[in-house]
Amino acid sequence: MRKRYAAICLLLWSVLPLAGCWDSMELEQRGFVIGVAIDEGNAPLHPNHTNGKQSFKVTFQEVIPAGLKQEGGSGSSLAGESYFNVTLEGKTMLSIIAKMSTMTSRTPFFEHLKLIVVSEKVAQSDYGFANVLDYFLRNNDARRNVSVMVAKGEAKSVLSTVPQGEKTPVMFIQSISKNQDTYRMVPETRIGDIHEYLLKRQSFVIQKVTSKDSSISLIGGGIMDGIKNNLVGFMDEMETAGFNFLREGIRGGVLEVDVGDNLVAYKVEQVSRRVNTDLSDPSNPKFTIELWVEGSILEAFERRDYLEQPTIEEIEAKVNESVQRLVNETLNKTQNQLKRDVLGVGNHLKERHPGVWKQLEQEWDTGRNYFANSDIQVKANVEVRRIGSVNNTERR
Amino acid sequence: MANLRSWKYGDERIGGKETVFTITSLMIGVGILTLPRTVAKATNSSDGWMSILIAGGITLIMAWLVAKLSTRFRNRTFLEFVGDKAGKPVAMAVGLAFFLYFLSFTSYITRSVAELTKQYLFERTPVEVVSLGFLLVVIYAVSGSRVGLVRLTMLFLPFVLLVTGVFLLMSVNLFELKKLMPVLHSDWGSILNGVQESIFSFLGFEGVLFYVTLMRKPEEAPKLTLIGVMIAIVTYVSIYLFTIAVFSYEVTENIMYPTIELAREVTVPGDFFERLESLFLIFWLVSIFATTSIALDVSVQSVRCFTKLDKKKLLYVLAPILYLLSMYPQNIVQLSNLGKLVSYMGIVTALVIPLLIFLIVKLREVMARA
Numbered sequence: 001m002r003k004r005y006a007a008i009c010l011l012l013w014s015v016l017p018l019a020g021c022w023d024s025m026e027l028e029q030r031g032f033v034i035g036v037a038i039d040e041g042n043a044p045l046h047p048n049h050t051n052g053k054q055s056f057k058v059t060f061q062e063v064i065p066a067g068l069k070q071e072g073g074s075g076s077s078l079a080g081e082s083y084f085n086v087t088l089e090g091k092t093m094l095s096i097i098a099k100m101s102t103m104t105s106r107t108p109f110f111e112h113l114k115l116i117v118v119s120e121k122v123a124q125s126d127y128g129f130a131n132v133l134d135y136f137l138r139n140n141d142a143r144r145n146v147s148v149m150v151a152k153g154e155a156k157s158v159l160s161t162v163p164q165g166e167k168t169p170v171m172f173i174q175s176i177s178k179n180q181d182t183y184r185m186v187p188e189t190r191i192g193d194i195h196e197y198l199l200k201r202q203s204f205v206i207q208k209v210t211s212k213d214s215s216i217s218l219i220g221g222g223i224m225d226g227i228k229n230n231l232v233g234f235m236d237e238m239e240t241a242g243f244n245f246l247r248e249g250i251r252g253g254v255l256e257v258d259v260g261d262n263l264v265a266y267k268v269e270q271v272s273r274r275v276n277t278d279l280s281d282p283s284n285p286k287f288t289i290e291l292w293v294e295g296s297i298l299e300a301f302e303r304r305d306y307l308e309q310p311t312i313e314e315i316e317a318k319v320n321e322s323v324q325r326l327v328n329e330t331l332n333k334t335q336n337q338l339k340r341d342v343l344g345v346g347n348h349l350k351e352r353h354p355g356v357w358k359q360l361e362q363e364w365d366t367g368r369n370y371f372a373n374s375d376i377q378v379k380a381n382v383e384v385r386r387i388g389s390v391n392n393t394e395r396r
Numbered sequence: 397m398a399n400l401r402s403w404k405y406g407d408e409r410i411g412g413k414e415t416v417f418t419i420t421s422l423m424i425g426v427g428i429l430t431l432p433r434t435v436a437k438a439t440n441s442s443d444g445w446m447s448i449l450i451a452g453g454i455t456l457i458m459a460w461l462v463a464k465l466s467t468r469f470r471n472r473t474f475l476e477f478v479g480d481k482a483g484k485p486v487a488m489a490v491g492l493a494f495f496l497y498f499l500s501f502t503s504y505i506t507r508s509v510a511e512l513t514k515q516y517l518f519e520r521t522p523v524e525v526v527s528l529g530f531l532l533v534v535i536y537a538v539s540g541s542r543v544g545l546v547r548l549t550m551l552f553l554p555f556v557l558l559v560t561g562v563f564l565l566m567s568v569n570l571f572e573l574k575k576l577m578p579v580l581h582s583d584w585g586s587i588l589n590g591v592q593e594s595i596f597s598f599l600g601f602e603g604v605l606f607y608v609t610l611m612r613k614p615e616e617a618p619k620l621t622l623i624g625v626m627i628a629i630v631t632y633v634s635i636y637l638f639t640i641a642v643f644s645y646e647v648t649e650n651i652m653y654p655t656i657e658l659a660r661e662v663t664v665p666g667d668f669f670e671r672l673e674s675l676f677l678i679f680w681l682v683s684i685f686a687t688t689s690i691a692l693d694v695s696v697q698s699v700r701c702f703t704k705l706d707k708k709k710l711l712y713v714l715a716p717i718l719y720l721l722s723m724y725p726q727n728i729v730q731l732s733n734l735g736k737l738v739s740y741m742g743i744v745t746a747l748v749i750p751l752l753i754f755l756i757v758k759l760r761e762v763m764a765r766a
Contacts, residue, residue: 022521140515143660192643192661199646351577 031106034083035061035170037117037155038132040125041089054128058096059087059156060108061170083168085159093135110141115170116148116191117209119155123222123231130198130229137195144192147177149207150222150231158211176218177207183244183253183268184237186221202226202347203340203365205243208234223338227366233338235330242330245291245323246343246378248273254298257318262302266319266384268295275348282356286375287345293323296386303396306387319382327378341371408543409612412620414550419459419601419624421549421687424556424631426508426735427597428680431632432639432654434596438589442575442645443582445636447590452629454591455598456622462601462750463621466608468757474605475701482756490749491701497741498603498695499714503721504738505688506531507731509681510722516656516677527722530685535715537689538696539708543610545693548686555679557631560655563672564638566662575644576637596735597632599742600687601625602750603694692718 041055063083086104090096100108116136123129136142151158163172177188189206197204203226210217221235221243235243244250250271256263271293278286297306297315304311334342346364350357365371410418435444469477479487509530510523518526537545604621608614639654642661651657659673696710703710725731 022525023518144657145661145663192647195650196644196647199650200644351574354578354581 025107029106030109031062031104032065032112033060033062033108033110034112034168035115035117035159035173036113036136037061037119037151037159038122039119039155040121041091054122054125054131055089055091056093056096056122056132057087057089057156058093059085059159060100061085061159061168062104062106062108063112063168083170085156087156093132110136110139111143113142113146114174116146117151117155117158118148119151120153120231122155123150123224126228126230128230129224133191133194133198136191142191144190144195146191147174147207148189148191148194149173149177149209149218152208152210152234154211158209158216160214161211161216162214173209173216173218176216181252183241183250184220185218186240186243187251197224197226198229200226200347203342205235205342206231223334223340223342225340225365232340233333235333238326239330239333242326242328243334243342245271245293245327245380246273246289246330255295255319255322257315257322259300259302259304259315259318262300264297264302264315264318265299266295266315267298268293269385270294275345277349277353279353279356282359283370284373284375285349285356285360285370286377287348288377288379289343289345291323291327291378291380293319293380293382294385295319295383296388297384298388300387300392303392303394306391312384316382316384319384320380323380323382324378327380331376331378335372335374335376339365339369339372341365343376345374345376346371408541408610410543410546410607410610411612412616414546415604415607415611415617415620416624416627417549417553418546418607418690419604419621420627420631421553421683422600422603422690423455423598423625423628424553425505425597425600425684425687426512428560428631428635429512429653429655431594431597432636432648433651434593435590435636436640436645436654437649438593439582439586440645440649441582441586442577442640443580443587444590444594444640444645445633446580446582447587448594448632448636449629450587451591451594451598452625452632454595455601455629456625458747458750459601459604459621459625460618461754462605462746463608463618465750465754465757466605466617467615469608469614471609473609473697475698478753479701481760482753488701490753491698493741493745493749494602494698495695497738497745498691498698499718500721500734500738500741501600502534502688502692502695503718503724504731504734505684505691506534506718507722507725508735509684509688511728511731512653512677513681515652516673524723528719530688531715531719531722534685534688534692535711537685538692539711542607542693545686545689546607546610549683549690552679552683552686556676556683557627559672559676559679560631560635563659563662563676564634566664566672567638567642567658570642570661571638572641575641594632596739596742598625598628599739599746600691602746603690605750606694606697 037059039057041057061083064081086100088096088099090099097108113136116133118129118132122132133148136146158173159169161169161172163169166172166175177185186205186207194204194206204224205221206224207218208220208222210219219237219240221240222231223233223235224230225232241253248271250268253268255266255268257266271291274290276288276290300306306312334340341364349360360370363370435447439447466474472480475487475491478490506527507523510526513526514521514523537548601621601624604617608617611617635655639648639658642658643651643654648654656673656677659676662672696707696714699710725734
């Protein structure tokens with residue numbers, strides 16, 4: 001009998017911990033933040049306050065789960081219902097998020113964060129860029145594959161673009177940046193990779209997003225300085241293309257070349273590169289970047305017999321020229337104008353010639369700037385592999 | 397005899413595979429999660445795998461020595477053996493060292509498990525509660541059959557290794573060989589720093605001394621121990637190479653738990669199967685539960701040369717000490733200091749004591765012959 005009472009008591013006692021689950025949180029209480037846009041706030045509240053040099057105006061994009069559901073075709077076109085944006089100001093991300101909890105019905109939750117947009121101004125300020133990313137790296141909700149982009153102008157407006165074919169602006173931007181067939185955009189820059197560049201003190205290129213009248217474009221890229229970790233300039237469409245060729249970042253893309261009097265469109269399929277280094281004078285390294293470009297002809301207005309070797313060779317030479325032109329623009333931008341090594345030649349030295357790198361490391365893209373003074377030659381080998389399904393479309 | 401064969405698990409004895417996994421499990425503890433960071437930080441280059449290999453080599457030699465020693469027990473326990481060969485006082489000193497080491501090892505793991513689950517699973521549950529829960533389950537396990545503990549590791553550890561293998565393979569598309577460059581360009585000083593760091597993650601194999609008496613064929617112990625240590629070496633080296641090739645060493649030395657972050661990086665195309673790290677954490681938790689139980693069991697076994705108390709009463713006495721010790725570190729820095737202290741004690745029990753006993757035994761043999 002006593003044993004039975006003891007058992008009942010034990011059972012009742014075991015109910016106690018059930019009520020006290022600290023971490024129980026219903027799904028309905030979580031607010032899933034999928035995008036964050038960070039702009040510069042108004043002037044610091046106290047000018048001589050040393051801890052908070054900067055304040056930020058942060059916009060959060062939260063999804064409304066009910067709005068994301070497909071309801072039999074009806075109502076799904078109302079894109080405005082599937083997300084909302086909240087903008088708040090503060091000095092640290094954490095304090096801003098704490099403020100946010102007082103204003104939205106759900107607790108913000110970053111596990112599904114997809115995109116962080118940093119405004120041009122914040123990215124340009126000294127160390128501001130790394131400061132705003134600290135929270136998202138330190139907090140273990142967010143993953144290391146969150147995309148980070150720099151907005152030309154205001155970041156907030158990027159999150160207010162009208163999504164086309166997607167439910168929310170963030171998903172829209174995400175699916176654009178995943179498109180494979182252009183070299184005018186920089187490949188996705190993940191926060192994990194950026195963390196790596198920041199720790200390596202290496203200059204890098206970051207995705208750029210421009211919003212204009214509720215439409216956006218991801219053409220171009222931002223160049224970040226490796227020492228101060230701030231934005232030093234933007235690359236335009238052509239410079240980005242050249243950059244993608246140089247970094248093997250090509251995921252497809254089209255080069256239009258003049259053959260005869262007409263255009264032929266060459267589709268780039270694959271680029272591989274090899275860097276050859278000449279270190280006969282260690283303080284003035286010479287690099288030869290060899291590129292192997294492979295692709296096919298997918299559109300041709302010039303009527304020729306494309307099954308003839310000379311025709312193919314002519315096109316290859318023309319494509320080669322235009323690759324050279326793109327690459328030279330990029331070299332001009334990075335070596336002569338901005339003097340920042342985003343091409344990874346410094347990293348190549350570090351990997352292959354660590355001894356030489358030790359000597360040059362400190363003043364690679366600052367001070368004496370060995371990078372800007374190094375001699376970089378690009379040699380492209382273009383191959384036309386295929387010509388498509390027909391030889392010619394009409395007879396002239 | 398035929399009947400006895402079918403009653404395979406009824407004989408309170410452990411077989412070959414179980415021995416191998418017990419040894420691996422005793423070594424792969426918290427180290428599997430933090431090793432890439434500590435080694436990357438110590439070597440400050442991507443050459444840390446060499447440190448792990450060297451440390452693994454040292455461990456192989458020591459583990460072989462330990463196991464060789466254990467083949468001479470002939471149905472005596474380790475401490476009885478030491479008592480016979482070197483006298484009672486030495487046996488008591490050895491027992492005390494093993495007791496202290498495995499006791500603080502248990503506390504350290506308990507707290508580490510609590511800290512880790514706090515960071516990744518229960519953000520708002522106090523570590524005190526998680527530790528208490530974990531410790532109670534461990535004590536419950538230890539008060540039962542000793543062979544049962546060994547079978548637990550046999551049950552869980554293969555899954556940890558399997559999940560680790562799966563996420564390493566799936567991270568292959570993030571693997572960049574050039575992050576491992578430059579190869580072989582570190583000086584010996586930094587490699588040796590790395591050896592010191594990584595040897596900490598190999599300690600624990602000496603626990604096998606307390607399980608040889610349970611083995612069906614104790615004469616196989618040296619071979620099985622070597623296999624167990626090899627599994628740990630291969631696991632560590634591959635985890636290290638993958639974390640470096642995915643994150644680069646600069647990043648790895650800044651990530652608290654690189655192995656978990658690596659599991660978090662893995663995504664299967666289609667966003668269908670994203671949270672591989674929770675799977676890994678679950679298996680790791682049950683496996684570390686088995687490891688901790690074995691460690692506590694070793695501690696209990698070694699204190700029994702001092703007292704006649706039976707195992708359960710002894711556990712009642714030890715439980716509060718364990719809990720208080722695991723709650724002693726006030727922050728993550730003190731916890732890692734405790735970890736270092738535990739590791740230095742481990743060097744004594746895993747390297748110094750076996751070597752001394754081995755020398756004593758050899759010396760007595762030589763003297764007996766002379």
